[in-house]
Amino acid sequence: MAAVPDAQVGISGAGKRGFLPRLESLRGIAAVSVVGYHITSLFTDTSVTGMAPVVMFFVLSGFVLARSLQNNPNPVTFLRHRLFRLFPAAIAVVLLLALLHHQYGFYVGYEAKFDPLNVVLNAIMVRHDINGVMWSMTVECFATPVILLSVWIFQRFGPRPLTVSIAVLFGLSFWGPYVHLLGGVASLAPLYAFVAGVLLQMQGEPTADRLRTGAAWVLAIVAIALLCFCGSQKQNALIIALETLSSSLLVLLVAFRSSIGLFAALDLSPVRFYGRISYSFYLLHPIGMALAVRLFDARGLPVLLAISVTTIAAIAVTTPMAWLSWRYIEKPFVAMGRWVAAKQPSPASVSEPG
Secondary structure: OOOOOHHHOOEOHHHOEOOOHHHHHHHHHHHHHHHHHHHHHHHOOOOOOOHHHHHHHHHHHHHHHHHHHHHOOOHHHHHHHHHHHHHHHHHHHHHHHHHHHHHHOOOOOOOOOOOHHHHHHHHOOOOOOOOHHHHHHHHHHHHHHHHHHHHHHHHHHOOHHHHHHHHHHHHHOOOHHHHOOOOOOOOOOOOHHHHHHHHHHHHHHHHHHOOOHHHHHHHHHHHHHHHHHHHOOOOOHHHHHHHHHHHHHHHHHHHHOOOOHHHHHHHOHHHHHHHHOHHHHHHHHHHHHHHHHHHOOOOOOOHHHHHHHHHHHHHHHHHHHHHHHHHHHHHHHHHHHHHHHHHOOOHHHHHOOO
16 A cells, blocks of 8 residues: 655645544554453453553544644534534443343443432443443543643643643642542543643644654654553553553654554554444443353463453454444434534624625
């Protein structure tokens, strides 16, 4: 496949910053890798939690949302798109788990309360005890105003305040009351990853352009190796910082140095597919894992083989559910959000006579 010149990537008509499909593919890889991390914890006594892919999600969110705000800085439009993008699929999964618990006593992780109030609080991502992996969505909602404010600050004062805020938030990541502020298993330790993503979008392209091709290749390989290493370690503030650094390097290079042949794998059809369904896949994979463990009993196999077989089975079970959610929940509601935005009068049409 021919490489795309770096200067042509991500820019559409009228200077708009366009969609970068390879970043979506990167999110898909991260979502699928979470399954392997969580399956491993079922068969071994490990402190590995799968935080590394989540940190990647956070950097990507900061980058993509800052890009969106550069195209349309209207905060009302931004928040509306977030509402239509995040909540419908999450609400559907929480309601599905509530129904499964009511009918069959089914639950994922630890059994939570399924009273109406707790179901509602989980559906709007205030709590995350019904579907534990949704702790990252609680953090993502908390980070939304942080991203808005970061873009506003950069546009008025430049990169230095964002650099300072990253340093301050990194310092706070060592302080327990801050880290556990949102309750449950949610962690604010990687909150600065969103700000790092914003900074990458706002100022990363000139930095990437200055890299020689050989240096870009080396940095890409080092970033992948560092992220994999950190993902296999017990998570603490320093490890999360290294995950943020390696994720930021990968996002920077994938976004602005597309000619690096290493990233051609992100264009493969299966990878692109999992990128498209990555959000629903992430939300639904605990159900897929639970079903896979019940359907494919691998306890008698050697540990490594049991992990591999169960991971493949969990991915296979989760994939069709995720596709259905993407096709019939995510896409229609995203389209609805765009339709609502299109119906809103522009400032010019409001102020101009006639």
